[in-house]
Amino acid sequence: EITMTDDLNQPLDRLGGTTPGAVAVRFVPAVFDVASNYYTDLLVSGSNKQPTRDNTGTWVDLGSGKYKYTFAATLPTFDVNKPMTLFVGASRNMTAYIGKTYYVNTFKDFTPATGAAAATWAVTTLAKCNSCHDPLALHGGNYRDIKACVLCHNANNMADPSIAEFNGLKFWHAIHSGNDEEIGEVTYPRFALNDCEACHDPKQAQGTVYLTKPSRTACTGCHADLDF
Secondary structure (H helix, E strand, C coil): CCCCCCCCCCECCCCCCCCCCCCEEEEEEEEEECCCCCCCCCCCEEECCCECCCCCCCEEEECCEEEECCCCCCCCCCCCCCCEEEEEEEEEHHHHHHEEEEEEEEEEEEECCCCCCCCCCCCCCCCHHHHCCCCCCCCCCCECCHHHHCCCCCCCCCCCCCCHHHHHHHHHHHHHHHCCCCCCCCCCCCCCCCHHHCCCCCCCCCHHHHHHCCCCHHHHHCCCCCCC
């Protein structure tokens, strides 16, 4: 169940009938493994089990901007004692009124077995990304927080060879060092390439993983010519 309101805390009509602008919502449920620091998106599609999201389920209007959403997909069996993040990404199409669309990314971190709040991924912050990107807006603008990115771009969901290059552990390093063939050359204008804290935030709970959990996958994102 979710509540949709505007910035004045007034309820929104999801369909845009009684309030301007229809609201489209997508959901990503992902289990977090503390030991590896990786998520596993519970929604996958295709023979390569590519991670995906759910946005074709059914809605029930509970009134006053409150709605109940039932997933179209059936979730697989998973460990309900591990922490989970539920991503809710919404876009409110106000193009016809003011020529723009509003986006919201929000997260619920909890343990499914108890419903209690839980600590999950905390390597860096959106502020770090937006010190250059301003704003981070990927996949058509729907994903606007680095925490949304790691729900899918992880070693577990990008295990198939056909999509392995998009494992964020290597992919993001490769992008920012100009070594990714898919994206092409990208400059790194604000910091030296070996300034890891340009992106990693050491103030976060897992902000020093580049020191405590180095790996060939991550290092070759920048050191593309290194022969281990």
